[in-house]
């Protein structure tokens with residue numbers, strides 16, 4: 001759908017330069033999704049692997065975030081092998097609702113109520129990032145934290161439209177449950193892509 005070089009705004013790698021590849025297509029249907037224009041894969045241009053990897057490599061940063069849409073709706077083996085061959089680090093943003101493909105240096109799993117994450121993605125995640133829309137989401141976050149590996153880092157991120165109401169709840173929760181960290185969508189505050 002689009003490619004851009006920016007700063008990773010969210011989660012464990014927030015603040016680090018990264019080239020984003022946003023793949024079209026998502027069937028999860030989050031009502032608060034901030035990129036609904038990504039959902040229909042057919043309206044976006046198809047690019048060759050070679051041109052995508054060449055564009056990614058043309059920047060000083062070596063980190064590539066593959067996001068979407070839902071990237072795991074595609075077979076990500078060829079893309080991630082080509083990125084690794086070009087010396088790039090491969091990071092993914094996923095809901096985990098489709099089978100895991102690709103070679104990953106960092107997987108950020110953001111599970112959704114609308115289509116459950118698969119156990120194989122929960123086990124492989126380096127980071128669990130739960131979007132908090134209301135107070136019932138803390139118990140739901142803990143259910144998923146119980147299914148990830150022991151080294152997986154845990155983040156709570158306010159849903160953007162509810163940030164004024166839920167951010168104070170997240171702050172209180174993290175103070176009481178310090179295994180969790182706050183994740184903000186810092187790129188929105190910085191007004192960058």
Ligand SMILES: C[S@@+](CC[C@H](N)C(=O)[O-])C[C@H]1O[C@@H](n2cnc3c(N)ncnc32)[C@H](O)[C@@H]1O
Pocket residue numbers: 026032033034035067068069070071093094095109110129131157158159160161185
């Ligand atoms: C647009 S999604 C694309 C990748 C994948 N489909 C997913 O949901 O993880 C990228 C990240 O943005 C988060 N996100 C999407 N809409 C949001 C919103 N309104 N507020 C906060 N986070 C949001 C998702 O949970 C995910 O962590």
Ligand SMILES: Nc1nc2[nH]cc(C(=O)O)c2c(=O)[nH]1
Pocket residue numbers: 006007008009010067068093187192193
């Ligand atoms: N700067 C920036 N950081 C991000 N982290 C995850 C994003 C995404 O949409 O997947 C995103 C995004 O869209 N922009």
Ligand code: SF4
Pocket residue numbers: 026027028029030033034035036038068069070095112
């Ligand atoms: S899974 Fe990700 S891209 Fe799909 S609707 Fe939800 S937030 Fe948007």
Ligand SMILES: [Mg+2]
Pocket residue numbers: 034035
């Ligand atoms: Mg985004």
